[in-house]
Amino acid sequence: MQPEFSYVIQHLMSGFGVTCTIFFLTLVMALPLGLLIAFGSMSNFKPVRLITRAFVWVIRGTPLMLQVIVVFYGPGLWFDTPVSSRLTAVIVAFVINYACYFSEIYRGGIESITRGQYEAGAVLGMTKTQIFFRVILLQVVKRIIPPMSNEIITLVKDTSLARVITVAELIKEAQEIVNIYGILWPIFFTAVFYLIFVGILTLLFNFLEKKLSYFKA
Secondary structure, eight states: OOOOHHHHHHHHHHHHHHHHHHHHHHHHHHHHHHHHHHHHHTOSSHHHHHHHHHHHHHHHHSOHHHHHHHHHHHHHHHHSOOOSOHHHHHHHHHHHHHHHHHHHHHHHHHHTSOHHHHHHHHHTTOOHHHHIIIIIHHHHHHHHHHHHHHHHHHHHHHGGGGGGGTOOOHHHHHHHHHHHHOOOHHHHHHHHHHHHHHHHHHHHHHHHHHHTTTSOO
């Protein structure tokens, strides 16, 4: 017996809602956390700098799927306090992972600004905070948009890794339908959701790049 098209779409939309939740919560928390990690990796205090860079190296050097598994199962195995929400475990793992990737993008953007611009701001009597927000920040934003957009688009597709701990995101919902009814088209139909999502993000980032094109970094 074949399922009705509306039934399949309803379940795919449910999974897509979970996918969007993972995406947006990860983005909202990882962007500011990544900036804090970037400042830590550039700290003049050597122990902080070394610890931060070592942490970033470990996170970037191990698979996100493994990190999701560790975050979900680790507390229960090591501290006898299991994580009650699978979705929470996924979001924590994603935030940590993407914050580390974002931190390297931030660091590259900040360090690409010539030292002379900091010195010129100081000569004009500006504080370090004023120099950063009034002189440096717009240049950094312009320079990091292309690599940041690539990471954010990758995040859209990485949300499918949540299924490793049976979180019912888009791909997981499609797999359930395939297993029950023995049909393949729901799996292929998920591509439509991803393509539309990525297409919207691509248009958004293109718009941002054009808006900042007047600013010569």
